[in-house]
Amino acid sequence: xxxxxxxxxxxxxxxxxxxxxxxxxxxxxxxxxxxxxxxxxxxxxxxxxxxxxxxxxxxxxxxxxxxxxxxxxxxxxxxxxxxxxxxxxxxxxxxxxxxxxxxxxxxxxxxxxxxxxxxxxxxxxxxxxxxxxxxxxxxxxxxxxxxxxxxxxxxxxxxxxxxxxxxxxxxxxxxxxxxxxxxxxxxxxxxxxxxxxxxxxxxxxxxxxxxxxxxxxxxxxxxxxxxxxxxxxxxxxxxxxxxxxxxxxxxxxxxxxxxxxxxxxxxxxxxxxxxxxxxxxx
Amino acid sequence: xxxxxxxxxxxxxxxxxxxxxxxxxxxxxxxxxxxxxxxxxxxxxxxxxxxxxxxxxxxxxxxxxxxxxxxxxxxxxxxxxxxxxxxxxxxxxxxxxxxxxxxxxxxxxxxxxxxxxxxxxxxxxxxxxxxxxxxxxxxxxxxxxxxxxxxxxxxxxxx
Numbered sequence: 001x002x003x004x005x006x007x008x009x010x011x012x013x014x015x016x017x018x019x020x021x022x023x024x025x026x027x028x029x030x031x032x033x034x035x036x037x038x039x040x041x042x043x044x045x046x047x048x049x050x051x052x053x054x055x056x057x058x059x060x061x062x063x064x065x066x067x068x069x070x071x072x073x074x075x076x077x078x079x080x081x082x083x084x085x086x087x088x089x090x091x092x093x094x095x096x097x098x099x100x101x102x103x104x105x106x107x108x109x110x111x112x113x114x115x116x117x118x119x120x121x122x123x124x125x126x127x128x129x130x131x132x133x134x135x136x137x138x139x140x141x142x143x144x145x146x147x148x149x150x151x152x153x154x155x156x157x158x159x160x161x162x163x164x165x166x167x168x169x170x171x172x173x174x175x176x177x178x179x180x181x182x183x184x185x186x187x188x189x190x191x192x193x194x195x196x197x198x199x200x201x202x203x204x205x206x207x208x209x210x211x212x213x214x215x216x217x218x219x220x221x222x223x224x225x226x227x228x229x230x231x232x233x234x235x236x237x238x239x240x241x242x243x244x245x246x247x248x249x250x251x252x253x254x255x256x257x258x259x260x261x262x263x264x265x266x267x268x269x270x271x272x273x274x275x276x277x278x279x280x281x282x
Numbered sequence: 283x284x285x286x287x288x289x290x291x292x293x294x295x296x297x298x299x300x301x302x303x304x305x306x307x308x309x310x311x312x313x314x315x316x317x318x319x320x321x322x323x324x325x326x327x328x329x330x331x332x333x334x335x336x337x338x339x340x341x342x343x344x345x346x347x348x349x350x351x352x353x354x355x356x357x358x359x360x361x362x363x364x365x366x367x368x369x370x371x372x373x374x375x376x377x378x379x380x381x382x383x384x385x386x387x388x389x390x391x392x393x394x395x396x397x398x399x400x401x402x403x404x405x406x407x408x409x410x411x412x413x414x415x416x417x418x419x420x421x422x423x424x425x426x427x428x429x430x431x432x433x434x435x436x437x438x439x440x441x
Contacts, residue, residue: 102435103434103435103436104434157435164415170380228379231308231309231379232308232309232310232379232388232389233289233308233309233310233329234305234306234307234308234309234310234377234417235306235308237306237308237417237434238434238435239434239435241377241414241415241416241417241433241434242308242309242377242378242379242380242415242416242417243380243415244379244380245379245380245381246378246379246380246381246382246383246386247381248381248383248384248386251386257385258384258385258386258388259335259385261386261388262330262335262388263335263336265329265330265388266329266330266335266336266339266346267339269289269290269329269339269343269346270339270342270343272288272289
């Protein structure tokens with residue numbers, strides 16, 4: 001069995017997401033942050049600034065006048081949109097690669113992460129939750145543990161498959177049994193080593209609601225629900241299939257009925273094309 | 283050539299050089315119909331059972347729902363010369379998350395919507411790969427009517 005020390009070594013070899021994303025996460029988590037704080041963080045990174053401006057000024061957004069600074073961009077497009085663009089640009093390298101152990105081709109994981117983030121935000125809006133940016137980001141990054149675990153999953157695929165198909169374990173439970181750690185726990189380890197905020201680490205750690213007391217936390221439950229919706233839509237579903245646990249109780253806690261979920265799915269069916277276009281330009 | 287059916291989308295074709303494919307079905311249903319005499323194939327990828335959920339969306343995207351998408355699939359195939367009695371019918375998808383029960387089980391509800399509509403209209407499904415916890419990609423070759431299904435992490439299999 002791979003020891004925790006070996007996993008840590010592997011995490012150290014990962015190319016972390018750009019520092020600007022980290023700093024932005026801290027600013028986003030703080031409800032007192034101003035538009036200016038956010039612009040200042042981004043401006044500090046010239047490559048990110050140039051890249052964000054290029055995207056903002058692309059035909060996709062159809063701005064009347066070009067944005068010449070991050071402050072312009074924030075003013076014209078709103079803080080949320082700019083934060084999302086920076087996060088999307090930061091995550092694409094880390095999450096864009098092929099994940100063989102999970103049976104995901106290049107780009108699959110990324111498309112799924114972005115879809116999950118968009119759906120999570122929709123859930124947050126429906127429920128009137130405040131920290132939409134935190135929820136968006138957590139949903140985007142929640143499966144980061146898979147980028148380390150996938151090689152191990154590939155090597156033990158028969159064992160895992162057997163546990164899921166014949167022993168009624170969920171895929172996550174099988175990971176835990178075979179490796180002593182699952183992708184959510186490993187993701188939280190990565191998040192900690194990359195100095196994500198405690199809030200973000202917590203949501204990543206509990207996004208499958210393994211610890212059911214966590215469903216009291218509506219932000220975690222919202223990210224969980226977004227993940228379930230993605231699975232139903234076949235997004236990012238690989239060798240693990242839909243073999244995760246659905247928790248009716250979490251839906252009750254959120255006050256979500258089956259039709260509420262169906263409506264979010266329908267909305268996503270409409271937004272999907274736009275998401276794909278956005279992915280092409282980011 | 284591959285014709286790709288997106289999510290909430292439908293394609294019909296009688297071009298024998300083509301296949302029609304839809305990716306990653308999850309709880310959605312991929313419905314395939316084929317008339318071997320005129321070599322007409324059609325494929326629908328719907329997401330939800332009933333259009334009464336949101337009538338505006340059903341108008342804008344009729345292939346999103348079983349009850350608004352399925353009749354359109356059949357009519358489009360008829361327009362290319364397909365005949366109801368000759369149609370071979372295959373359904374895939376409708377997968378569920380573990381412990382997903384009752385109304386929350388959208389995969390099962392998607393499948394039930396299909397069965398209900400077929401029962402009313404006297405249509406039989408010839409083959410199906412429905413339910414379970416896997417996602418599926420489905421392809422039909424128009425020249426032969428051969429149907430292939432692939433679950434992630436495995437190879438494509440002919441049905």
